[in-house]
Amino acid sequence: MNEKHLFAVTALFDTPDEIIHAAHETTSAGYTRFDINTPYPVHGMDKAMGLKQSRLGVFALVFGLLGATSSVLFMTWVTLIDYPLVIGGKPFWSWPAFVPVAFEITVLLASVLSVVTMIVLYFKFPNNSHPLHDTPYMKKVSSNKFGICIQADDPTFNQKAVEEFLAKVGGKEIGPVFFDLEDLDHGQHIFDPKFIGVLALTAILVSGGTYFTFNKLLYMEPFSWMSAQAKLKAQRPSDLFTDGIGMRRPVEGTVARGFLPYPFKGKPDEAAKNLVNPLLPTKEVIDRGKTKFLTYCSPCHGNFARGDSRLAGQFPNPPTLHSDKVRNWPDGSIYHVITEGQNVMPSYASQISRDDRWAIIQYIRVLQRAHNAKESDLK
């Protein structure tokens, strides 16, 4: 068996008076690594043990100030810089309204962080592997006895001397406490399969839970996000109508806005005679015509209407629009060709709206004029 490691020598006392006396004696005997364990705080023990005042108050002050300043700065940043909103006609920085939240955050941070500091920094908790745990000594001091524990790492420690000293000050049940050997094993535990398993399980549970909550659960009934409503949606069937179709057809003879039937179907001459361009050659109209020409006409007729198709060879080349024939055509004839198509050119009625066709014609006129500029145009 392994050799046992001594942690401390302990002694028990029955009354608070005795333990205060023992604490005084221990301090005057020069021991520094010792502790007093009592089931409740005993008055005057700090002085008897020679303890300095707790500095927890300083931490509380720092955390409180941190809460106050950070909350005020955050609210200032939100209301002045990140998203200024006028609320109730008040200034953006309405500081009196910030007081409640600043107060609450101050209290929250100061109290919670002070407790965390105490537990983690001062107590070094959680720590269930301290040698005193599960000893008869611990069981008694947590109920009705008062104990003293002089640790083996005290510079003047000597087991015999300490035991004699404790007997002299009136201690009972004096005895040694040993380290649990398992707890003395300070090896590398980070690659312990158990530890890694717990980490992996935590990761899977957290990520899986988050994924399920935000991507699945929140879209299940009753979290409908108002998508389940008592109204009929497009393409859905419906029992309301005898044909079971949710969508209704328009009443017969209905004409959609901008879709009047073309009256000169197969009558190019009448179109040339009767149709007049409703648009004036303003800059807007020409710009619009240019956009539409480049989109729909230029692939075959060329960017400048010269008949120089980008698709040369794949389609029969269309004629140039700068021929005398086209230049002398009335606007109505061009409109008729765009609407009806001609030879291999299909109808563009479904792609180009009525007004866009007229705008394209204005642009073609501009191109024709530019291509056949007169001497006077250059002046």
Added chain:
Amino acid sequence: MSTAALDYTRELPVVEGSPTAAEVDATIAAPLDQFPSRMWWIIFSIALSFFSIGVFCIGMTLYKGLGLWGVNQPVSWGFDIVNFVFWVGIGHAGTLISAILFLLRQRWRTGIARFAEAMTIFAVMCAGLFPLLHTGREWLPMYLSPYPNQHGLWVNFTSPLLWDVFAVSTYFTVSLVFWYVGLIPDLATLRDRTTNKIKKVIYSLFSLGWRHSNRHWQHYERAYLILAGFATPLVLSVHTIVSFDFAVSVIPGWHTTIFPPYFVAGAVFSGFAMVQNVLIFVRQAFNLKHIITLDHLEKMNKVMILTGSMVGYAYAMEMFIAWYGGNQFERFVFLNRALGPYAWAYWTMVSCNVIFPQLFWFKKIRRSIPAMFIIGITVNIGMWFERFVIIVTSLSRDFLPSSWGHYTPTFYDVGILLGSFGLFFTLILIFVRVLPVVSISELKAVIEGGQPSKH
């Protein structure tokens, strides 16, 4: 102790008789080690039945929506907000006892502080349920907190409703921390007492390895003082901020500056009534009569006379200011409260809150368990009606007679209220079975012979 022999000039012993520390352990840990009695199971199943009514009504509200409730236009705040304010109020006694009485060195608080703190936590849990349900989109509570969301929007820091979120959640967190810090040494004592292996693991886990070391007690006591120091303004701020929900608006009957102190007094009033009511049962059931003494109950009744009179003064002052202020809408609202369609609620409130608690001036009534129990119940009924009167009468008849309305609660409103009581008592019944209802370490420190003689 007979009533006639009481001498109020001498400080009463905190604990009757002089139990030893070991007896204290045994008495307080007893309920945790026994199998619950038949009575406990009966009460527990009643509480659980009420809770399940609430669960059903909340489930239906989730599924169908707020249309199941009685709220309407103009009364868009109904039972949900009434219950919220009521439960937050109940939650005020605990921190008041544990923090303010601690700072005032009222040693008698020791016997009742732990239980009152637990009650605070459970009451705030019940309270927190209602604003969540009130939003109608219970699954989107994150929008209540300022977090960087994809809308680039923040919460409105100038709104009392947002202050409420911060106040109630801070109150809950700090109360929980306060309660837990108080529990650590007791859990360590239980850890060292128990022979059950599972219990031992649980107690070890939550006592964090506490060793009753005086090097720790020193910081522990300081931390307790700091927590009490912070919790004292906190407890006063919470109901103040809840009252801002009303006082900061412009509705006649709400827009008054007396609301914050009046709400705080009312909260302490109802909280003490609830603590007193429940403790009467606890001390009986768990043989704690020498620890939670009749003197404790009497002292709580005295606090109730004080706060009840403050509430009565506030009612009178509201009436006076409504007349003296000369605002005709304000005058109308108060006449309407006393004489209008909700007059029955108003007079229930006045009699329960102002008249009945005055009986506590008589020492016999103050020290009679049945009498104080009944008065405690009436106080809580009255305080619930106070919130009902404030919210419903003001909303149902405000400025324009053409937009007046009436509020009638539905089955679901009542069901959720009953459910919240069920939840509260279920939690309390579990608490008294799994944790020490009185602070063991604090009590040992105040029993006779618990402190050094020369100090």
